[in-house]
Amino acid sequence: NAGVMQNPRHLVRRRGQEARLRCSPMKGHSHVYWYRQLPEEGLKFMVYLQKENIIDESGMPKERFSAEFPKEGPSILRIQQVVRGDSAAYFCASSPMPRNTEAFFGQGTRLTVV
């Protein structure tokens, strides 16, 4: 049973480009959470999604950031017009139930904006 799969593992984008980060949850998990980790800091919640629904996006910047979890396929975190401050590690977690308990994290996508 594969764990949470994130790709790409590393992503380099120039300022102004778009970044797309993908997360495939564990089999049977329909709840996905995205977190951002800046260097030397803990993880900060961004958004919580269930299949086809955004449940809580209180941690996501209002502009340039969006997330989706379609009926088929992985969850996508999209960052438009990236800026240097978007450089961070982005982690996805999935769980079989609504609360983020028993959640398993992926290996993350490390975004570098140059």
Next chain:
Amino acid sequence: GESVGLHLPTLSVQEGDNSIINCAYSNSASDYFIWYKQESGKGPQFIIDIRSNMDKRQGQRVTVLLNKTVKHLSLQIAATQPGDSAVYFCAENAANDYKLSFGAGTTVTVRA
């Protein structure tokens, strides 16, 4: 080795000794707590969890203690090994909330 006070960012411990990592939380509504281990370049790895109706829980070589009165959580690692070197995060989850709130993390370095 022990991180004293509420929280220190680093902890150096001799191989074979016990480690104690401390964490303070602020939300009195939190009722579920998790300790994660994060190695360089990897995602957080679940170590052990505890619910607020308990004050102690043991796993393999690890023990989590919860003191709700002072909102304090600790992780004890017995017979620390070189493979235990990593950053350790405590995380809390409040009732009726979906997300985890993470602490800043403690870097544990094991000396041979």
